[in-house]
Amino acid sequence: MWEYSEKVKEHFRNPRNVGVMEDPTVEAEVGSLACGDALRIYLKLDEDERILDAKFTTFGCGSAIASSSALTEMIKGKTLSEAEKITDRDIADYLDGLPEAKMHCSVMGREALEAAIAKYRGKPAPDTEEDEGKIICNCFGVTDKKIERVIREHNLTSVDEVTHYTKAGGGCGSCIMDIEDIIRSVRGKMEKEAKETGAELPPEKLTNIKKMQKIMEIINSQIRPTLQKDGGDIELIDIVGDTVYVALEGACASCRLSDVTLTSFVQEKLREFVSPNITVEEALY
């Protein structure tokens, strides 16, 4: 069973703004019956393009319904240009998070809003064939533009992640190689752009395995040599989430400043090279 947050469950149980609006300023629909989820959104605007009212109907799972409810709550009272800035991450955050495999539900929310805004302004909906996108995933009708966009926005590195956010590759699987190519090319572009602008590329999301390997590597290459110079040493005992348990040995074990060594040296190094969330603790026997 899915691990839904209380807020997702609550919005699923009591969705806000459900229903058909009789005389909307604009309405738009994304998704389809075949795809397994679809969202139809209705907006009522005043002359200043402020959203007076928003309503929706949704065909889909619990998190699709909750995401639609959250979206309409978030945009009511905003102007179109304010609402435009809402990202799928914002929708997921509003719901205290969505399971990774359900991120496409929040993406559907943002897309519906974008489609409505584009329609109101007489433009093609973004990331569609009408918007010069090329369909990569035929099962779910996902364009290269949409895939590139989620890779950039969410710093995605794997096909699985792209599938969670867009569904692309989750049907027959025949486009998986194409998605891999897009990931390679987009990440290449991102690196090049980062070099040109001097901005730092957001760090790759670490899998547990990668994180553990990196911690071991940093301990061996950056930390142990320094401690060994002072006649001490350190042993990695365990890694639980972001907490690294170590044992200080040799001169360090009896050193009164060992606490300082752990936090100001070992922890700082690991935070610098692996992840800013790491805490180091001494393993107790």
Added chain:
Amino acid sequence: MKVYLDNNATTGVAKEVYEAMIPYLTDRWGNPSSMHSFGGEVGKDVEKAREKVAELIGAEPSEIVFTSCGTESDNMAIFGTLDAIQMPSKRHFITTKVEHPAVIASARALERQGYKVTYLSVDEKGRLDMDELRSSITGETAMLSVMWANNETGVIFPIEDIGRIAKAAGLIFHVDAVQAVGKIPINMRDSTVDLLSMSGHKLHAPKGIGALYIRRGTRIRPYLHGGHQERGRRGGTENVPYIIGMGVAAELAKKNAEEENTKVKTLRDRLESGILDAVPNVLVNGDRENRLPNTANLSFEYVEGEAILLKLDELGIAASSGSACSSGSLEPSHVLRAMNVPYTAAHGSIRFSLSVYNTKEEIDYTVKHVPPVIETLRNISPFWNDYIKGKNTHPEKHAGPYTKK
């Protein structure tokens, strides 16, 4: 009220089963292979359990091998027999598109080993085409693996008709009977089946025990290499408490066989007709004339299965769905797709599966609570709103802006 209607997924452990197992987790812990009395007595009890399982399916005790689960039984049947024949000219395997993943994934593994595999299709009621089966058999075909009853729809395949075709062509015939055993009469004594997979936890035994029937004379190599246990056909010290449990479960199943086809069937029909009477636009998936007495697979058009399950769960009703979202995949169940169930219905499929422990009160509670759940979700659904307004709701029309085909 708590109503468990997901017995094709797993069943509750029967009290008799649990009580019979306890001594083997406390005092009777000997190894059945040992030469002393600690083990010897336990060994005799294991053989008694084997007799009970054999009796349930009309087999000889020596034809029963205990395994860890239905999946292992399927793997052992397929890889163990193909390993034993090892004929370079026999590299073709036939199965169906609607098998359990234990068989489909094994077939895919065979493909990677260089086998050719034919996946037989089914019609919109989930029935096999015998002519397609006949014409797919070639001189290279080694084995046919077909399920007795489908876990999602309950549709029963005509196993002996299929078996006669297999035998006439000299094929090894494996049947995954995990869902069928205990629910419909099965008799291996005059059968065409060579190998038959069973699982304990679908029969009110605990998870972690299964069995494989191997017809005397069938050539098979061990899938788990090891000691001489199970007549050398499966290594590994016997899982004694669970084997004892499966024995008692088999005994109970034999006793309850009649009830499955009277009481359980009546309750299933009551549930199904109750829902069909109260809710419009519901399709019954699978051949209604020919399916397990405990299974009803219903598609509620224009709503999505996971949302239905969540709402039912809040009411204490447990069922399962073939929708994409509930399974973690993005496409609806392979069984419903093989049957060409339209997308309007495939995403809204719910499987109710009963056991002898369900009561009339539970069924009436479910019949009462399903319709308002569907109504609530349909009121939220854009496609239902279109439908009641008489707009064309054909799925192709609903390929939205992102699904231009």
